[in-house]
Amino acid sequence: MTKQSAINTKLITALGLAVFLVACKSTPITPAKVEDKSPSSASTATNSGGDTGADANAVKEVMVDGNANGSADGNPLRDPNNILSKRNIYFDYDSDAVKAEYRPIVEAQAKYLLAHPDAKMTLQGNTDERGTREYNLSLGQRRSVAVKKSLNLLGVQDTQIETVSYGEEKATQNCAGEACDKDRRVDIVHQGE
Amino acid sequence: MKLFKLMAFLASFLVANISYAALDIEITGGSAQQIPIAVVPFANAAATKDNISEIISADLKRSGLFRVLETRGMANLPTSPAQIKYAEWVALQAQALTVGSVEPIAGGRFKVSFQLMDALKQTQLAGMDYQIAPNQVRTTAHKIADIIYQKLTGEPGAFASRIAYITKIGKRYALQVADADGFNPQTVVSSNEPIISPAWSPDGSKLAYVSFEKKKPIIFVQSLTSGKREVLANFKGNNSAPSWSPDGNKLAIVLTYGANSQVHTINANGSGLKLITKSNAIDTEPVFSPDGSHIYFSSDRGGKPQIYKVAVDGGTPSRVTFEGAYNVSPKFSPDGKSLAYIRNDGGKFKVALQDLATGQVQLLSEGSQDESPSFAPNGRVILYATKARGRGALAAVSSDGKVRQRLNDAAGDVREPAWGPLLN
Amino acid sequence: MLLIASSAINSHAALFDDKEARKKILEVEAKTQSNFDANQTAINDLKKSQAAIEKRLAAIEAVIQGQGLADMQNQLEALKQEVANLKGDLELANHHLETTQQRQKDLYTDTDTRLRKIESAAVAPPVTPVAAVVLEEKDVKAFAEADSLSKSAKHKEAFAAFDAFLKDYPSSKLAPDALYGMGYTQFALKNYKSSIATQQKVIDLHAESPKVPDAMYSMANSQIQLGQVTNAKKTLRDLVVKYPDAEVTPNAQKRLKMLEALK
Numbered sequence: 001m002t003k004q005s006a007i008n009t010k011l012i013t014a015l016g017l018a019v020f021l022v023a024c025k026s027t028p029i030t031p032a033k034v035e036d037k038s039p040s041s042a043s044t045a046t047n048s049g050g051d052t053g054a055d056a057n058a059v060k061e062v063m064v065d066g067n068a069n070g071s072a073d074g075n076p077l078r079d080p081n082n083i084l085s086k087r088n089i090y091f092d093y094d095s096d097a098v099k100a101e102y103r104p105i106v107e108a109q110a111k112y113l114l115a116h117p118d119a120k121m122t123l124q125g126n127t128d129e130r131g132t133r134e135y136n137l138s139l140g141q142r143r144s145v146a147v148k149k150s151l152n153l154l155g156v157q158d159t160q161i162e163t164v165s166y167g168e169e170k171a172t173q174n175c176a177g178e179a180c181d182k183d184r185r186v187d188i189v190h191q192g193e
Numbered sequence: 194m195k196l197f198k199l200m201a202f203l204a205s206f207l208v209a210n211i212s213y214a215a216l217d218i219e220i221t222g223g224s225a226q227q228i229p230i231a232v233v234p235f236a237n238a239a240a241t242k243d244n245i246s247e248i249i250s251a252d253l254k255r256s257g258l259f260r261v262l263e264t265r266g267m268a269n270l271p272t273s274p275a276q277i278k279y280a281e282w283v284a285l286q287a288q289a290l291t292v293g294s295v296e297p298i299a300g301g302r303f304k305v306s307f308q309l310m311d312a313l314k315q316t317q318l319a320g321m322d323y324q325i326a327p328n329q330v331r332t333t334a335h336k337i338a339d340i341i342y343q344k345l346t347g348e349p350g351a352f353a354s355r356i357a358y359i360t361k362i363g364k365r366y367a368l369q370v371a372d373a374d375g376f377n378p379q380t381v382v383s384s385n386e387p388i389i390s391p392a393w394s395p396d397g398s399k400l401a402y403v404s405f406e407k408k409k410p411i412i413f414v415q416s417l418t419s420g421k422r423e424v425l426a427n428f429k430g431n432n433s434a435p436s437w438s439p440d441g442n443k444l445a446i447v448l449t450y451g452a453n454s455q456v457h458t459i460n461a462n463g464s465g466l467k468l469i470t471k472s473n474a475i476d477t478e479p480v481f482s483p484d485g486s487h488i489y490f491s492s493d494r495g496g497k498p499q500i501y502k503v504a505v506d507g508g509t510p511s512r513v514t515f516e517g518a519y520n521v522s523p524k525f526s527p528d529g530k531s532l533a534y535i536r537n538d539g540g541k542f543k544v545a546l547q548d549l550a551t552g553q554v555q556l557l558s559e560g561s562q563d564e565s566p567s568f569a570p571n572g573r574v575i576l577y578a579t580k581a582r583g584r585g586a587l588a589a590v591s592s593d594g595k596v597r598q599r600l601n602d603a604a605g606d607v608r609e610p611a612w613g614p615l616l617n
Numbered sequence: 618m619l620l621i622a623s624s625a626i627n628s629h630a631a632l633f634d635d636k637e638a639r640k641k642i643l644e645v646e647a648k649t650q651s652n653f654d655a656n657q658t659a660i661n662d663l664k665k666s667q668a669a670i671e672k673r674l675a676a677i678e679a680v681i682q683g684q685g686l687a688d689m690q691n692q693l694e695a696l697k698q699e700v701a702n703l704k705g706d707l708e709l710a711n712h713h714l715e716t717t718q719q720r721q722k723d724l725y726t727d728t729d730t731r732l733r734k735i736e737s738a739a740v741a742p743p744v745t746p747v748a749a750v751v752l753e754e755k756d757v758k759a760f761a762e763a764d765s766l767s768k769s770a771k772h773k774e775a776f777a778a779f780d781a782f783l784k785d786y787p788s789s790k791l792a793p794d795a796l797y798g799m800g801y802t803q804f805a806l807k808n809y810k811s812s813i814a815t816q817q818k819v820i821d822l823h824a825e826s827p828k829v830p831d832a833m834y835s836m837a838n839s840q841i842q843l844g845q846v847t848n849a850k851k852t853l854r855d856l857v858v859k860y861p862d863a864e865v866t867p868n869a870q871k872r873l874k875m876l877e878a879l880k
Contacts (some may be wrong), residue, residue: 008364032226053607057332057616059370060420064386065404097691099372100684106683121411132564134434134610135391135491135498135521137410138447138454138475141431145452146694153686158451162410165431165449169387174583189408373671442784496698510706552716 005102075167076112083108087188089147090181096139096146106147110154120191123147125165128175128183133167140165143160147186206605227260231287234264236294241330242305245295248334252352253341253373257596262287274308274317282312289318289345292336302326307337308524310343316449318344331377331484331574339615351569355380355578355613357391357400358587362605368402370417370613373569379413388548392435392444393613396459399611400611401425401435401444413448414461421473425463436504437461438482442520445469445479445488456490469507478522481505482527489513491521491534500534515546516554521562526572526592533557533575544577546592558593567612568592578608639658665716749840756789757783763795767802776802809839830856830863850876 007110047092064193075084089102113119144163152163218402232250236498251257253462262285264270270354271277271292281292293307308320321339323333329438335353352427357370366388382388393400394414401414410433430449432456436548437444442461447454455475456470470476474494481488482502489502492510497518503510513518519537526533526589529549536556544558544566567576579588585606589598600607680686763778779799783792800815812835819832833856840849853873857866 057372057377059381059417061380062415062420062422064382064384064404071715097694100687103684103687124408130521130562131537132478132522134447134478137389137431137474138449138477141449142453142475145449148451149690150687154681154691161429161451162409163449163451166387166405166410167389169389169405172442174580183592494701495708496702497705499705512712515712562706616801 003186076192084112089188091143091184091186093180093184096142098146098150100164103146103150105188106150107154108155110151110156113151113160114154120160120162122162122164122189122191124187125163125167126170126179126183126185126187127168129167129168129171129173130180133169137165137167140167143184143186200299227258229260229262229286229288230341231282232343233264233267233270233272233292235288235292235305235307236296236520237502238295239298240295241327243330245305245336245337246291246293247332248331248374249291249341252335252338252350255374255598256342256350257344257591258346274310277310277315278310279315287312289341291341293337298324299454303330305330305333305337311339316364316466331372335372349448349571349615351571351573351612351615354570354615355397356567356587357390357393357611357613358578359609360607361387361585367401370400373612374585381417382413385513389609390434390610391609392437393611394437395439395441395614397614397616399488401437402437403433412444414444423463425461426459426466434478438481439483439485445490447477447479456488456503458488461495469503469505469508471507471512476501480523480525483525485526489523489525489532491523500532513549514554515552517545518546522566524566524568524575527570528572531592533568535564535566544575544590546575546594554595557590557592558588559597560588563588565609565611567610569612570615576610576612582610666779720765756786756791759785760791762791762796762797763798767798767805770805772802772805776806792827792830796823797828797835800832800835804835804839804842807842809842812836812839814841827863829858830865830869833860834865834869841872841876846876846879 023117032184077084079085083104086105089098089105090098091097108120113121123144125144127139128142129136131139139166141163144165147159148161150161152158172179175183197404198505202562218240218371223300230253232253234248236264238244238246240591250261254261267274268279269278269281272294273292275392277290277292288311289309290312291307291309296304296306297492298304298383298485302510305323305325306321309318310316311318321337321340323336325333332353338348338352339437339501342348342352343610352373354373355370356373356375357368360367360369364385365383367383368381368388369378370381375426380399380402384404386408388405389403389410391400391402397414398418399414401412403410404413405411407427410431411424412426412435413422414425425435426446426448428448428450430451431454432446432448434447435444436446438458443458443465444461445458447457448457448560449455453473454475455468455472456476456479457468458467459466468488469488471477472492472494474492475493475498476492476494479488479490488505489500489508491498492501493499494510495512498521499512500514500520500523501510501512513523513532514525514534517536517538519542520534523534523535525531532547534545534547535542536554538545538556541558542563543557543560544563547554557575557578558579562580563577566581567577568574569576573589574596576587576589576591579586579599581588583609587600589600589606590596719726759778759782763775763782766778767775776799779795779802782789782795783799786792786819789795796815796819799810800819803809803812803815816832816836816839819826820829820836823829833852837849837852837856840852850873853869853876856863856869857873860866
């Protein structure tokens with residue numbers, strides 16, 4: 001038997017196995033979809049596996065999807081001519097200092113929050129992809145905290161701000177040089193956006 | 194749609210087992226003294242869709258500790274000890290051989306028998322009978338491979354265990370579990386937002402993980418069999434880096450509120466939250482020592498990220514790593530004697546292994562963006578994430594650094610591997 | 618005000634005459650005027666202080682809006698980083714100190730045990746057994762046999778054995794020992810002249826050997842037996858001067874004193 005034909009045989013076996021998995025779908029895999037709002041895929045919901053017994057390794061799948069995408073017109077936050085629509089603050093490599101050039105953005109956001117005591121915002125920290133995911137999550141957090149502190153100094157209370165981090169999860173894949181610069185940033189997101 | 198991806202994944206692993214290196218499991222290096230063993234095709238092996246003898250052979254080969262002998266040219270292929278002509282196998286330099294059979298029985302089930310024989314002494318080293326459903330062939334093959342491994346190396350095997358990992362295909366993230374050989378992948382949870390940091394409960398029944406589905410990191414715990422998922426931690430700020438205590442009662446997690454990452458512990462039912470580290474630096478990636486007495490974590494309290502340890506009830510942390518300017522993601526070997534972690538070695542992120550008694554460190558991996566080390570339950574192999582041709586892939590290295598493997602998923606990115614406990 | 622005045626006039630017309638009424642009106646007018654003046658002053662004061670407050674507020678706002686606080690925040694963060702770096706350096710220095718101390722301790726313990734071994738070994742010279750263990754070779758074995766014959770006073774046999782050894786293994790490391798051994802057996806067999814000749818060979822052929830002082834001592838003993846006191850004294854004097862630390866030196870000194878006392 002040649003190597004090539006051996007591989008073909010295996011491929012066919014693999015396909016066979018996959019078909020088998022489809023056939024037995026209700027047994028080993030019971031997918032469940034959890035949807036927030038998206039109406040298109042309301043519920044393919046849970047098929048409570050019951051006592052299919054046999055395979056202790058069976059795994060039930062959960063799907064998590066959708067999110068709000070509200071849109072408010074005439075909102076200064078969305079007006080491209082308003083500085084409030086500028087939402088990215090960029091950082092130097094290995095730094096979490098808010099640079100002077102982003103001060104107008106921070107001040108505008110502070111003014112908005114002080115004028116709208118019910119408004120709430122989330123600061124999302126980001127890093128480039130170098131390093132490990134969890135550690136980068138913490139590094140991104142440090143950046144969002146730095147922006148929060150700048151807002152605090154302008155009188156904004158912590159109750160209006162949540163600091164979170166995406167770490168490297170939104171980073172450019174295989175970035176090099178200046179492409180990585182865009183990854184080191186804090187995104188400002190207002191509630192409901 | 195998803196099943197097509199699944200097929201591609203499966204197919205790739207199967208091809209790999211045949212030996213086409215460029216595609217999936219690449220094995221490089223190998224133990225100097227491999228045990229020569231013949232896995233004689235089981236009688237009636239074609240009766241099941243998964244070929245049991247081939248799965249056993251592949252397991253043994255992949256461990257790097259065995260030289261699996263070619264049996265195709267042999268005139269006599271015994272399927273029970275009585276049929277063995279030992280001289281032929283000794284001539285082939287086999288130290289041991291396995292024979293066995295598959296036999297259909299009532300209810301669409303199968304009876305699988307196998308014997309492991311010492312080729313020189315002509316004695317039986319092990320023998321088992323199993324009555325199984327068709328979908329248990331792979332698991333049974335892995336259990337047999339574990340018995341062979343244990344009998345011939347004196348150490349427990351880890352073939353009958355599972356791995357968890359994250360795939361990213363297009364914009365879709367999925368947490369999957371598969372057998373230790375990459376077969377039989379099943380999706381645990383999928384989302385359009387990132388999923389990271391899967392962690393097995395010590396009994397292998399649950400996975401804790403971090404999901405960004407609510408636009409921020411939240412920790413979930415999900416039962417694999419029922420699919421029931423519960424929020425473990427959703428506090429203001431980040432909730433991340435879960436890891437279980439050895440008894441499975443507690444988890445170490447990282448919370449931020451409005452400040453930097455700090456290590457906390459929380460009961461598995463979500464009660465009893467306790468702050469463990471108190472610094473204004475980053476404290477993250479906590480793991481329990483196997484004896485449950487300490488929590489090891491990465492921290493930049495000393496300016497650069499290093500690994501520290503603290504008593505499980507809190508207190509003053511002390512530093513564990515001293516070489517290099519970036520050591521993160523600590524993971525304990527199951528015997529608690531060594532610590533694997535990621536070191537930035539001149540701009541290249543590699544898996545390092547530190548002997549905790551002597552402090553001696555060995556760099557095990559060769560990649561430049563390696564992360565998420567995870568020990569096999571027998572401590573012989575460390576699974577980790579690497580980059581291959583610009584994409585996330587999984588790789589494994591034996592804990593002595595001699596055998597390396599790479600597992601690629603043809604469909605997309607694979608990352609964040611976590612090796613689960615042994616199945617009983 | 619006029620209204621108040623007129624109503625006062627109307628209601629109290631019966632009680633007051635015009636003069637008195639006019640007087641009252643003037644009084645009221647004066648009082649009102651002074652109240653008004655007081656109010657006006659108070660208002661002016663308030664305006665002034667408000668202006669002052671506004672000034673101060675503006676100053677505070679300037680502080681907040683200005684780069685000052687932001688700079689301070691950045692400086693604080695930089696300081697925190699600096700402190701962390703120092704902490705890290707300290708951790709590293711402490712670690713190095715600890716490992717160095719441990720290594721020093723280990724080294725001391727190791728040296729101490731080794732020294733103890735040497736010190737205790739000095740009491741009973743282990744030369745032969747150690748050599749026998751280390752080099753289990755033919756020459757070693759042959760030497761050991763000859764030596765043990767000599768020690769059990771089988772001098773003839775020992776002589777033959779040493780003689781054979783020197784023929785079989787002329788370049789052995791043990792050759793000076795064998796030669797010395799042969800000289801010793803010759804002395805024991807009272808062949809003093811031969812013994813002197815043999816020991817002279819040790820001295821001439823193996824000048825670096827530790828056996829030389831032993832050979833000289835043995836030679837002196839033979840010379841004494843032959844009555845060559847002057848030669849014996851010279852040999853002993855040479856021995857004491859050249860090898861002040863040799864094992865036989867104290868004995869050589871005693872013997873030398875004895876010979877000198879004979880005069």
